[in-house]
Amino acid sequence: MRAAEKLRPYLFTAPSMLIFWLFFLYPIGYMIYLSFTSWNMIHPVKEFVGLENYQELLADPDFHQVMSNTVLYTVLSVLIALGLALVLALWLNRSGWVYSMMQGAIFSPYIISLVSVSLLWLWLMDPQYGLLNWLLGLIGLPPSPWLSHNDTAIYALVLVSVWKMVGYNTLVCIAGLQSIPKELHEAAQLDKASVWSEFWRITLPMLSPTLFFLLVVNTISSFQVFDTVKIMTQGGPVNSTNMLVYYIFEYGFEFFKIGYASAAGVVLFVLIGLMTVFHFLILSRRVHYR
Amino acid sequence: MASVTLKHVTKTFEKQTVLDDICLDITEGSFTVLVGPSGCGKSTTLRIIAGLEKETDGEIWIGGQQVNNTAPGDRDIAMVFQSYALYPTMSVYENIEFGLKNRNVPRAERKKLIDEIAEVTGLADYLKRKPATLSGGQRQRVALARAMVKKPKVFLMDEPLSNLDAKLRNQMRQELIMLHKELGTTFIYVTHDQVEAMSMGDQIVLMNGGRIQQAAQPLVVYDQPSNLFTAQFMGTPPMNMFEAMIDASGKEVKIGNHPITKPLPANHLAALHSQRGQRIHIGIRPEKLQMVSHEQAPLSLVSKSDGFDITGIIDTREALGSETIYSVSTLYGRVMVKSYQEELLRVGESVVVYFPYVHCHYFAQNGERIARDAFFSTRADVSGGV
Ligand SMILES: Nc1ncnc2c1ncn2[C@@H]1O[C@H](COP(=O)(O)OP(=O)(O)O)[C@@H](O)[C@H]1O
Ligand SMILES: [Mg+2]
Numbered sequence: 118m119r120a121a122e123k124l125r126p127y128l129f130t131a132p133s134m135l136i137f138w139l140f141f142l143y144p145i146g147y148m149i150y151l152s153f154t155s156w157n158m159i160h161p162v163k164e165f166v167g168l169e170n171y172q173e174l175l176a177d178p179d180f181h182q183v184m185s186n187t188v189l190y191t192v193l194s195v196l197i198a199l200g201l202a203l204v205l206a207l208w209l210n211r212s213g214w215v216y217s218m219m220q221g222a223i224f225s226p227y228i229i230s231l232v233s234v235s236l237l238w239l240w241l242m243d244p245q246y247g248l249l250n251w252l253l254g255l256i257g258l259p260p261s262p263w264l265s266h267n268d269t270a271i272y273a274l275v276l277v278s279v280w281k282m283v284g285y286n287t288l289v290c291i292a293g294l295q296s297i298p299k300e301l302h303e304a305a306q307l308d309k310a311s312v313w314s315e316f317w318r319i320t321l322p323m324l325s326p327t328l329f330f331l332l333v334v335n336t337i338s339s340f341q342v343f344d345t346v347k348i349m350t351q352g353g354p355v356n357s358t359n360m361l362v363y364y365i366f367e368y369g370f371e372f373f374k375i376g377y378a379s380a381a382g383v384v385l386f387v388l389i390g391l392m393t394v395f396h397f398l399i400l401s402r403r404v405h406y407r
Numbered sequence: 408m409a410s411v412t413l414k415h416v417t418k419t420f421e422k423q424t425v426l427d428d429i430c431l432d433i434t435e436g437s438f439t440v441l442v443g444p445s446g447c448g449k450s451t452t453l454r455i456i457a458g459l460e461k462e463t464d465g466e467i468w469i470g471g472q473q474v475n476n477t478a479p480g481d482r483d484i485a486m487v488f489q490s491y492a493l494y495p496t497m498s499v500y501e502n503i504e505f506g507l508k509n510r511n512v513p514r515a516e517r518k519k520l521i522d523e524i525a526e527v528t529g530l531a532d533y534l535k536r537k538p539a540t541l542s543g544g545q546r547q548r549v550a551l552a553r554a555m556v557k558k559p560k561v562f563l564m565d566e567p568l569s570n571l572d573a574k575l576r577n578q579m580r581q582e583l584i585m586l587h588k589e590l591g592t593t594f595i596y597v598t599h600d601q602v603e604a605m606s607m608g609d610q611i612v613l614m615n616g617g618r619i620q621q622a623a624q625p626l627v628v629y630d631q632p633s634n635l636f637t638a639q640f641m642g643t644p645p646m647n648m649f650e651a652m653i654d655a656s657g658k659e660v661k662i663g664n665h666p667i668t669k670p671l672p673a674n675h676l677a678a679l680h681s682q683r684g685q686r687i688h689i690g691i692r693p694e695k696l697q698m699v700s701h702e703q704a705p706l707s708l709v710s711k712s713d714g715f716d717i718t719g720i721i722d723t724r725e726a727l728g729s730e731t732i733y734s735v736s737t738l739y740g741r742v743m744v745k746s747y748q749e750e751l752l753r754v755g756e757s758v759v760v761y762f763p764y765v766h767c768h769y770f771a772q773n774g775e776r777i778a779r780d781a782f783f784s785t786r787a788d789v790s791g792g793v
Binding site for chain 1: 457459481485493
């Protein structure tokens with residue numbers, strides 16, 4: 118009887134614990150283990166090499182470029198996608214079918230598979246036959262090389278990422294705006310607040326939990342960008358769009374250096390972990406939660 | 408200080424008429440209470456005065472100026488919301504300061520004004536706190552301070568006490584009355600609570616279904632309700648109301664099918680003369696009825712000529728301490744009696760209920776009051792809270 122009582126909570130949590138161990142903790146642990154070995158996925162022996170993979174990784178100039186590409190891509194995508202979403206949300210947050218249609222329209226890219234999105238933009242950005250260069254030509258601007266030049270390729274990827282994310286961000290921002298009590302805006306009106314001061318002193322602080330949530334989610338997902346790189350640029354030209362997850366993929370499944378790829382995976386894992394902790398510890402102090 | 412006047416104000420929300428031809432004069436420096444059941448349009452009226460809602464039709468005047476097209480921030484008014492609407496991200500100090508800052512009051516003067524107000528409202532120790540860390544009563548004070556610091560000509564309050572517990576509400580009621588006396592500013596106060604209306608207002612505006620039912624001093628509304636609605640809205644329990652019939656001669660009055668025991672006095676019959684052969688309503692407040700047990704009835708002093716009576720049986724009794732409320736079933740129907748007698752009557756006891764003529768109210772079929780000679784002692788100039 119007593120034993121059964123004691124066992125009960127463990128039984129109730131067993132299914133989710135099982136999933137957690139099997140699909141989260143075990144793979145992470147296994148990855149960490151692999152990062153200390155040299156293995157090509159076929160050889161029966163995983164040779165233990167200590168920190169050698171990490172030394173090699175940190176010494177690799179390509180890896181440095183990959184890291185700076187990833188950071189540049191993330192910072193740009195997140196800032197633009199958030200800023201643009203805020204502006205769009207402020208504009209589209211009203212009733213009427215026009216606004217509902219607009220909201221639907223900018224949200225729609227979010228539900229399209231990234232693979233299709235990548236193919237679509239590949240075609241739009243085609244230097245010779247693409248729609249974008251045709252449009253640039255129409256307004257008298259010189260054509261852009263888009264993905265085919267190492268100066269512009271990463272910005273082209275940022276553009277695709279923003280296009281894909283901004284709708285979701287806008288919708289979440291609109292929901293955030295609507296959850297601000299109407300009386301606050303009315304009180305501000307009675308307090309003779311200008312549109313500007315109402316925005317800075319009331320709307321933005323009240324929206325900060327929403328923006329903070331989006332910041333965390335967007336940063337993590339941008340950091341893990343893969344599909345667009347794989348389909349549109351394969352990391353090129355000259356490594357200018359190679360980013361962390363693609364780099365891991367290349368080493369793991371094209372060069373079969375599993376230990377080395379795992380070491381890069383551990384770096385990604387630690388970075389995202391640190392970012393999450395940083396977000397919640399430092400930034401959340403400046404965010405207003407009701 | 409300023410007067411507020413609404414002229415034929417109408418408001419419709421998507422074809423639903425919420426305010427219907429509201430005409431209202433609010434005198435300078437008065438404490439006017441808008442009261443009525445939920446959904447009758449009180450808040451809408453207040454919000455139209457504030458400029459937060461655009462009237463569909465009509466004119467709004469504040470202090471001799473038409474303000475239909477004046478922005479809320481320029482109407483020289485302050486409003487206290489039911490939810491207080493404090494800015495959650497700002498400290499108490501910043502909450503009070505915001506309106507001053509937007510009006511370009513210099514920093515030093517802002518500080519002086521806020522310190523003054525904080526002293527008056529007892530918030531001096533809380534200026535650095537965020538609203539979320541304050542109690543309901545303290546938030547209420549911040550809302551008041553934020554309104555007061557602007558020195559508005561008119562104070563608008565929308566059910567400001569309804570989020571407080573009963574004890575605090577009583578205390579704040581007193582404080583608001585005092586505040587009104589000290590400031591001398593025009594107060595317009597919305598509530599659905601008739602006790603609040605009676606106790607605070609020096610003018611009551613009773614609304615129902617988007618129309619003003621009566622606008623008068625509290626005791627006038629209580630003693631001379633202008634129609635059936637007003638009569639039954641004010642007072643707990645509400646005024647007893649009986650459907651009656653006056654015969655063609657204008658002499659005999661029946662309640663239901665039962666002729667009343669003693670004919671109405673001549674002056675009442677004269678007032679009711681125009682209603683010959685018609686249905687009317689006879690109303691009397693529960694506390695004006697007198698009730699004795701059946702055995703004592705013949706001995707009782709109340710069975711004198713100036714009233715009629717009916718026998719009945721007590722159904723329920725609520726002993727509230729200072730008073731007792733009985734529900735009595737009689738041939739006229741259910742009668743509520745409020746008694747201040749020390750000795751309680753029992754449930755199931757057979758009783759006689761006396762209706763003094765002097766306290767009877769008459770309403771025509773359409774609900775309008777049928778006026779009779781100035782009969783009531785005029786308590787009119789006594790106003791609530793003063
Ligand atoms: N913004 C609005 N849109 C549509 N109907 C409204 C709106 N505001 C109020 N109403 C309606 O107007 C009526 C009166 O509302 P209100 O003035 O808030 O009543 P009260 O304050 O007396 O309870 C209600 O029937 C309410 O549903
Ligand atoms: Mg209301």
